[in-house]
Amino acid sequence: MTSTNFYELPSSQPLSDAYVKQTDSRLNALFHSGHPADEEHWRARSSRLDGAKELRVPSADIADALRRYNARFGMSQETAANIEAIGQGAQVVVGGQQAGLWTGPILVIHKAVTIIAAAKHASKVLNRAVVPVFWIAGEDHDWDEANHITAATEQGLRKLAVTRPEGPRTSVSRTAVAPEAWESAIAELETVLTGSEFKEPLLDKLRELTKSAKTLSDGFAGILAWLFGGYGLVLIDADDAAVRALEAPMFRRMLADNDALEAAYTANGQMLDSLGYRMQAAAAPDCANLFLFRDGGSSSGLQGDRVLLYKRDGGFTDKKGESFWSADELLSLADSSPGQFSNNVLTRPIMQDYLFPVLAAVLGAGEIAYWAQIGGAFRHFGMEMPILVPRMSFTLVEGTIAKHMMKYDLTFDDVVRRFEERKQQWLMAQDRFDIAGRFGAAKRDFESLYAPLVELAGEVQAGLAALGTTNMNKILEQIDFLQNRTQDAFRKSHDASIRHWDRIGTAIWPGGKPQERVLNMTAYYNRYGTDWLAKLLALPYVPSGEHQIVYL
Template sequence: MRISWLTTHFDADRGLIKEMTSTDYYEFPSSQPLSEAYGKRTDSRLDSLLHSGHPSVKQAWLARAERLDQSAGMRVPASNAAEALRSYNARIGMSPETESQLDVIEQGAYVVVGGQQAGLWTGPLLVIHKAVTVISAAKHASSILGKPVVPVFWIAGEDHDWDEANHIAVSSEQGVRKLAVARPEGPRTSVSRTALGLEAWEAAISDLEGQLSGSEFKEPMLEKLRSWIGEGVTLSDVFARILAWLFGKEGLVLLEADDAALRRVESPMFRRMLSDNDALEAAYAEAGKQVQALGYSTQAAAVPGCANLFLFRPESQGAGQAGDRVLLYKRDGGFTDKKGEAFWSSDELLALAESNPEQFSNNVLTRPIMQDYVLPVLGAVLGPGEIAYWAQTGEAFRRCGMEMPILVPRMSFTLVEGTVAKHMDKYGLTFEDVAVRFEERKQAWLAEQDRFDIANRFAEVKREFTALYEPVVELAAEVQAGLKALGTTNMNKIVEQIAFLEARTTDAFRKSNEASIRHWDRIGAALWPAGKPQERVLNMTAYWNRYGSSWLEKLLELPYDPNGGHRIVYL
């Protein structure tokens, strides 16, 4: 059963919001009240925190473009940014369309940016959804402004949480299986600096191959993946090459946050973040108080004394080896790591930021400012959690003489395959049934199939037997007190035997409905795996394996939704 919702559509030519009927929309439950209020525009008080306007308002795009023009001198020169991006995109495999977009960036074009941590085979589907939103929002902004707007995907390869990046989940007829690669021995450094051996990559592809069903697209996809792996290749390398392959025709420009060429153009901002750190810390704290004063929770903890910058420890770097990535804290006029094992004076780090900026990286609170320093960002595509913590950065933007870009809620999708849709129709299930009450509906359906009323009839037998047998036990106890324990034990054994027969009968009943139960399990695993939204668990490779590029083309053809929104897409 498909759900029909009334949604809104932005008319770029007339600058109006008009209503249109769209099928297969679903109001996705949100765990972020602030993000939900921003997306739906239900709390005007947020305007003071998120101060560049909402993407559904035409004037917001025009005003942001004007402010970017006025502040051009405060950013990295467009030619320098384009040069760094060009060298990286050429290295990972650049399409002609992306090369053209880099020429446009060099000429000073605005961008729409979204990003995600690099992960195995692109990680969960939400990464794909974010890239689709970046591309759609850039086209939308371009139609309003009448000039090119470039889609850019910011790869957060600088993150060092290997356990978040090293695995995917693939759904098949056999259920959902997790595939992972182990972190090689060495320092706790960024994902982009953690090189994998060829044997580990080959094992990862073998695992993937074994989980995917046979199809006309399987071998070409696996061959493409094999062409990108090798000794010393990182998760970030392959992540970028897949995105370039998937979205090259759309002209998506990729940016690796941990790329040395990019770090060199970021050097002045790292120096500023170090020298002005106390003021930035106060700005984050003040914005956090503002968020709480409006009745919302802060998403990112502004820890007192934290510099909100990471350092790849110079002393832990051996020849050709990446060093540990540690979060910096302020102490005695200088900086230390969390455990206080090392100390750097302010002058030392300022000099290092100038000579070796690749040894620094941002955290979630400083990354938005660095992004705005490097590129003329019209809009930043963000998920619910990201919007919530970006609300804590407004004061820091102001402190740096900047203004926050338009926050663009990420669009999200649930992909429904034909077989799954047929199963849902057969059992009368809506998407909401699957998302909210799936196990309840499944058990109710099973109960309806039980024309024998197995559970109740066995329960009745147990009650009747116990009622008949207990008086006999009491009689035996009257004859001899010691017989009561024997009688009770005997009665319990008989009840256990009845329960055993009930279990065997129930099992036989379930086997008679085995095919239908598999249908139910397939629905759950495909749409709401492990009790979570599909986009947060499943990987794109299973869909590419079954449908080639058609599933992605469907997403790219959908109209842009400035409110984010969740759509059910039938393949």
């Protein structure tokens, strides 16, 4: 059985904390579908969804799009069965992330684990099929956020990246990755991973998946299908052409009702402000909260740059005012070429609810904070916000790391909050020579002896005082030099222990951040195969999403 402990990570999201811990009842007006810890709220949300089918895309239509997309990535029998259930009207638990190289930071894996766990929990509560769905935000265009992973090496953290090809700043799902770029990235990964029984199978699998991966989104989806297909996880790429076609009516409504949407976001923002909370995603004045692929998008075969739309002079423009579209032009485009449109963080949740009967959305702390701004927009379209489920959060502690922590009497809290302080305290405790103290005393003794001589020289000839001071400082510098060399030699005598300390810091709190926000899943697959993932998937569902320390 997997050993775990709970730990409260430092947080910078008071709004999310208040929602999760239910410490501020005033937030109920913003999060109006209830809380995941209350089973009655699941039942109530499910019942309301059953009564609002006319507000969504027909279940059979979204199932057809999902079937075609998931088939591209070796759809498992479990996933196929879940898509059939969606086609029959099954409700879903959905969560997502921007597509990233080899799934990006390991929190993406944690989100998939939470989606599966929450769907399983909801299915038991409701006694009906609830399907886990992972929403790949392939429409996002922040290439520099998606194109890399961070690996832990003996020399410290190392960034591995795929270079963006030349061309317009378009979505990740429309940015082609050349086969040689994939192979170069995998070859670099091979040099970073330590030798293990799982290394070659992992590299072979990545090469196999990337043979048919034209984009980072394809590679991302392939890995998720490989890791979670057996658990029935259904994948959707927000930038998939078949999905875009289904979204056309909602894009049209979002354009036609844009003033009302902006007013709803503004009203929710003002409410947050009045409650003493900061807006996570402040909407700029006249922002339409929709993107347009300016040069044609997927429907015309062009991979145009993705620009955020703003309302101006009765129509729409981009931020720099380089292009202009009348309202009628964009309404017509929504009907004929919906692939040219995509959502931002404030409209994506509404589109998600238009495509699926979303029982619950799995979100990180930052996402929960900006969803607090969306309730009024949901209501404008006659919808209701789903239950917001905090993403479960983990730190994986390997056996060797746990032994090092015991050896140096380190708690998890020590590593998170005072690691460098504890490391320096340990080093000082090993110094039986009192290097710093003795060199410090020598410098003080030297100054006390030498300063009167400098003063004497100045009395004999005024110009000698400055020369004496310079001479004294040079001697002090030489003492510092010898002290530094002595301390370096001392540290080298403890190299093995210092490497232990550095490994602890890199493994638990790399770069001063939570492990899940920095390291990639390939490091753990390389050492444990799928065992580490099976342990996470076997853990009980935790509706609070409280951080868990998992000992492997």
